[in-house]
Amino acid sequence: MLVIENGLVLWGENLDPQKANLIIEEGIIIEKTTRKVHSSHKIDATGCIVSPALVNAHVHIGDAVAMDVGDGKSIAEIVKPPHGLKHQILSNSSSDDLIQAMKKAMMEMLSTGTSTFVDYREGGLAGIKLLQEAGKDIPIHKIILGRDDIFFDNEASLTKVKKVARNLLKYCDGLAPSGFGEIREEVASIIAQECKKQGKISSIHVAEYEDVQDNSVKETGKSEVKRALDCGFKLLIHLNSPVSGDLREVSLKNVPVVSCPRSNGALAVGIPPLLDFQKYKINTLLGTDNLMFNSPNMFREMEYALKLTRGFYKSHFSPADILKMATANAAHALPIDSGFLDEGRLADLMIVKQLSSHPYLSLINRTESKNIICLIIKGNIIY
Numbered sequence: 001m002l003v004i005e006n007g008l009v010l011w012g013e014n015l016d017p018q019k020a021n022l023i024i025e026e027g028i029i030i031e032k033t034t035r036k037v038h039s040s041h042k043i044d045a046t047g048c049i050v051s052p053a054l055v056n057a058h059v060h061i062g063d064a065v066a067m068d069v070g071d072g073k074s075i076a077e078i079v080k081p082p083h084g085l086k087h088q089i090l091s092n093s094s095s096d097d098l099i100q101a102m103k104k105a106m107m108e109m110l111s112t113g114t115s116t117f118v119d120y121r122e123g124g125l126a127g128i129k130l131l132q133e134a135g136k137d138i139p140i141h142k143i144i145l146g147r148d149d150i151f152f153d154n155e156a157s158l159t160k161v162k163k164v165a166r167n168l169l170k171y172c173d174g175l176a177p178s179g180f181g182e183i184r185e186e187v188a189s190i191i192a193q194e195c196k197k198q199g200k201i202s203s204i205h206v207a208e209y210e211d212v213q214d215n216s217v218k219e220t221g222k223s224e225v226k227r228a229l230d231c232g233f234k235l236l237i238h239l240n241s242p243v244s245g246d247l248r249e250v251s252l253k254n255v256p257v258v259s260c261p262r263s264n265g266a267l268a269v270g271i272p273p274l275l276d277f278q279k280y281k282i283n284t285l286l287g288t289d290n291l292m293f294n295s296p297n298m299f300r301e302m303e304y305a306l307k308l309t310r311g312f313y314k315s316h317f318s319p320a321d322i323l324k325m326a327t328a329n330a331a332h333a334l335p336i337d338s339g340f341l342d343e344g345r346l347a348d349l350m351i352v353k354q355l356s357s358h359p360y361l362s363l364i365n366r367t368e369s370k371n372i373i374c375l376i377i378k379g380n381i382i383y
């Protein structure tokens, strides 16, 4: 039995700050209490915040082989499959280079309080296996969404695409093509349907910038968002440029959205409309996206998201809501038992020095790796 005592615990889905002690057994939070608990295994969290560990809901860690390459080029030149700069570098990198780069990225996530990440893995089955190999001794939760080059092949038969999708799903947690600019509608539908049949995640990048939405409407009469929802995708990435009706439909279908504001800033494509997402009660998560332009540090993402949103809307945006995007909101969008601290939930948490009187802003504005005194995943002390 592990006891964390005297901390300011951000409790429950609302991250309600309470002075309390937590009792953890076999990886699970079994009790929150104000009474003194006797145990030989205790951590004194006096002066610290006890927060859920962070969830990075959208990342491509393989791209760590190409950090800060291509700055100043257009988004299509840098990331569009199959010939964008990132894809050229990925296919020219050795397995060993990719594994080392991914290991480093996972270690960086642990050092910045992240216990769970959702990776959008290129390279088909071989790509998935590389990440599994890289992460086999690293105690971070990995949710891997695969894709295969056959998804971009306009000549490929749909029977073959279905077969490849089914096979990939045996090895990963879901499928995630890049976007509608690269794949046929029928292929997108197959991906979403096969994931649904197997109870796995289907996700796609949508409405990252205005041009892709305009092209989609011109070519098909529907926005990328509408097409993604009609195909049955269950997790949308970006949605920076909604057109009329998009947000309402996302909200009605209760489909979560992952925002990646630093990535959008780096690529000069837009600003996620987080206040509008909130007005439409869209469950919003945060991700650091491509390692080419961003470190996978969720504290940096949260700070950028908070201040950019206030600057963009010229109004206050709640820091608690930003922290929820990196924690509790993920519990409702992903197959995880963590995301917030409650009795019966997985003990994925961090103990962090409280650096100001405002616990949420202390985390968002001020916390660096050196201020995290302890990271616990599944009840195990990672450091």
Ligand SMILES: [Zn+2]
Residues within 6 Å of the ligand: 058, 060, 120, 205, 237, 289, 290
């Ligand atoms: Zn992405």
